[in-house]
Amino acid sequence: xxxxxxxxxxxxxxxxxxxxxxxxxxxxxxxxxxxxxxxxxxxxxxxxxxxxxxxxxxxxxxxxxxxxxxxxxxxxxxxxxxxxxxxxxxxxxxxxxxxxxxxxxxxxxxxxxxxxxxxxxxxxxxxxxxxxxxxxxxxxxxxxxxxxxxxxxxxxxxxxxxxxxxxxxxxxxxxxxxxxxxxxxxxxxxxxxxxxxxxxxxxxxxxxxxxxxxxxxxxxxxxxxxxxxxxxxxxxxxxxxxxxxxxxxxxxxxxxxxxxxxxxxxxxxxxxxxxxxxxxxxxxxxxxxxxxxxxxxxxxxxxxxxxxxxxxxxxxxxxxxxxxxxxxxxxxxxxxxxxxxxxxxxxxxxxxxxxxxxxxxxxxxxxxxxxxxxxxxxxxxxxxxxxxxxxxxxxxxxxxxxxxxxx
DNA sequence: AGTCCACAGGAAGGGCAGGCGA
DNA sequence: TCGCCTGCCCTTCCTGTGGACT
Numbered sequence: 001x002x003x004x005x006x007x008x009x010x011x012x013x014x015x016x017x018x019x020x021x022x023x024x025x026x027x028x029x030x031x032x033x034x035x036x037x038x039x040x041x042x043x044x045x046x047x048x049x050x051x052x053x054x055x056x057x058x059x060x061x062x063x064x065x066x067x068x069x070x071x072x073x074x075x076x077x078x079x080x081x082x083x084x085x086x087x088x089x090x091x092x093x094x095x096x097x098x099x100x101x102x103x104x105x106x107x108x109x110x111x112x113x114x115x116x117x118x119x120x121x122x123x124x125x126x127x128x129x130x131x132x133x134x135x136x137x138x139x140x141x142x143x144x145x146x147x148x149x150x151x152x153x154x155x156x157x158x159x160x161x162x163x164x165x166x167x168x169x170x171x172x173x174x175x176x177x178x179x180x181x182x183x184x185x186x187x188x189x190x191x192x193x194x195x196x197x198x199x200x201x202x203x204x205x206x207x208x209x210x211x212x213x214x215x216x217x218x219x220x221x222x223x224x225x226x227x228x229x230x231x232x233x234x235x236x237x238x239x240x241x242x243x244x245x246x247x248x249x250x251x252x253x254x255x256x257x258x259x260x261x262x263x264x265x266x267x268x269x270x271x272x273x274x275x276x277x278x279x280x281x282x283x284x285x286x287x288x289x290x291x292x293x294x295x296x297x298x299x300x301x302x303x304x305x306x307x308x309x310x311x312x313x314x315x316x317x318x319x320x321x322x323x324x325x326x327x328x329x330x331x332x333x334x335x336x337x338x339x340x341x342x343x344x345x346x347x348x349x350x351x352x353x354x355x356x357x358x359x360x361x362x363x364x365x366x367x368x369x370x371x372x373x374x375x376x377x378x379x380x381x382x383x384x385x386x387x388x389x390x391x392x393x394x395x396x397x398x399x400x401x402x403x404x405x406x407x
Numbered sequence: 408a409g410t411c412c413a414c415a416g417g418a419a420g421g422g423c424a425g426g427c428g429a
Numbered sequence: 430t431c432g433c434c435t436g437c438c439c440t441t442c443c444t445g446t447g448g449a450c451t
Binding site: 383 | 410411412413414415416425426427
């Protein structure tokens, strides 16, 4: 087949001018030259960490704030500034996100990741944990230095492995001859500190900083800055920026969401061949973000978890056909019965109710269902489950699960 | 006031795969 | 090769519990 240049299927992407001049500026991992509305917090963090420059150990620090309030970007900004000025002064910064699955979600993996960060490679499994601790401490104690260890989403680590890890880290400073470790914990769980063991609490949370959610006006500033760096001029109006800011402000002042919304709206506009980002694109973007988030999360779950999700969807359909649509609250027992049927139909090993109960809990954590423990008095105590996704997304998830499981 | 349901959820441990060091 | 270590998924056994019913 002879394809002339004029018929090339990619031609329209080349000919059409892009809406973006630097798409990276519209991602949450992008580090802008300035971080609007976080000047105070950044100043506080730098005041706390500054003693490291004079060779003293800074206090441990805890940073609280909900999703998308600029905690991570602020600390990364401070770290980059600190690294820049501290060359040769024996300061080393290590940043680890504790929620990274298969990377730092267990004590062993976290230690392995820490060792990797300081240039020591260990196998993914196989060594006793205490050996990893020893290697880590020996390695950093080789020279006089201050380690600033940032543990982002530290609450999820604590939920998984408890507080032994934190205890070991805080305790070790007295045992090392040369190096010291300063811990910076970042969490969006405001009650995190209360759950900690008293012995850790006293040594860990020397300093605390709270990041408040952004309001719509602040979000607008943030977006405007990103737009000026990332989007070609005149492709987006101020009203659209305000709209994205307002939508994200409703979602607890989440800047990450606002930025994603803007980027995806731009992508949608490009795909539709439009040269301006409009209201319609933002609406489509919002739906696409939700859809992608949900389908991706479920797609990444193990087969058993998908079977449980599928059982919940099937049960909702069943209730729907019985004209109970208005009240589709499903109970653990009903879900388990449906799950057994689903397993039988698909030649899947049936797990115990205890395990399925945990899987339901995990789906709740992922935000695709809402599970609430209720008591029905004489009729027992159980969990009441409601699907937390809208009909359009539900259909997509359903067909994805049918494809994966069978029926 | 006591009973009793249908689970929730904690604890302990089995079995597996993968890796290390002797 | 063997003993020992890890994480992970799962089962078994168990105690706890809110509130409708008696």
